[in-house]
Amino acid sequence: MSGKVFIALFSGINVGGNRIVKMAELRSFFEDLGFSDVATYVQSGNAVFRADKDDAATLTKQIEAAFEKKWGFHSRIMVRDADWFERLVAQNPYPEVAGEPTKLHAYALEREPTEEEAARLSEKCTGPEKFEIKGDVLYLHAPDGLGKSVFAGLIGRTLKVPGTKRNWRSVQALLEMAGKAGSGG
Structure with a gap:
């Protein structure tokens, strides 16, 4: 093999x-x-x-x-x-929602965002969502689901780092x- x-x-x-x-x-x-x-x-x-x-x-x-x-x-x-x-799953900062895969998403990013880019995104994150960036992965916890999340719609435009998201079930x-x-x- x-x-x-x-x-x-x-x-x-x-x-x-x-x-x-x-x-x-x-x-x-x-x-x-x-x-x-x-x-x-x-x-x-x-x-x-x-x-x-x-x-x-x-x-x-x-x-x-x-x-x-x-x-x-x-x-x-x-x-x-x-x-x-494997690392993506092991480093999940929101293990408590791993059992609710519609509320947890991982974005595979083309590169690790700069501190400035991450800070810009933090300003837009006014709740109820939480996110954390680890290397070239962005973890998003959207308690009301992605469809209702205004913040989720802002991630790409605000971060300006190309990426693609998958829900936790897919991951x-x-x-x-x-x-x-x-x-x-």
């Missing part, structure tokens, strides 16, 4: 009936690129796969370019390895899938 397990998070696909990408097509797309143990999770676009390359940045560029060529639009893709996901499912791919079965 060669290679390393990665998880690709797509943003901006299958939202509101636009930019439709079928998960079966996404699976074969990854297989055509030469990746193995490919599995997808829910329509928002998540793929677990095994690659011989070790560098997430290189993989991101390769997959983004091939994706745009095939589907004709750009999707920002975050590629992270299984260790990153846990992807980690579990990565574990299965990693154990070779």
Whole structure:
């Protein structure tokens, strides 16, 4: 079993009936690129796969370019390895809401925000939400759910660091899938 397990998070696909990408097509797309143990999770676009390359940045560029060529639009893709996901779950600052996955979200950010960027976001966070940034992850606790959260809508615009969010159920499912791919079965 060669290679390393990665998880690709797509943003901006299958939202509101636009930019439709079928998960079966996404699976074969990854297989055509030469990746193995490919599995997808829910329509928002998540793929677990095994690659011989070790560098997430290189993989991101390769997959983004091939994706745009095939589907004709750009999707920002975050590629992270299984260790990153394990750390994300282990460092969750809101373990008390981990059992309520609609109230807890993790944003995979393209880079770690600066203190200034984080401070700007703090000013906008007037409750009931709480957030914490650890490296290139932003954890959001939205007690009324994401749909009702005004603050959640401000995160991207205020932080200005590109990212893509997943609820805690997706995070846990992807980690579990990565574990299965990693154990070779």
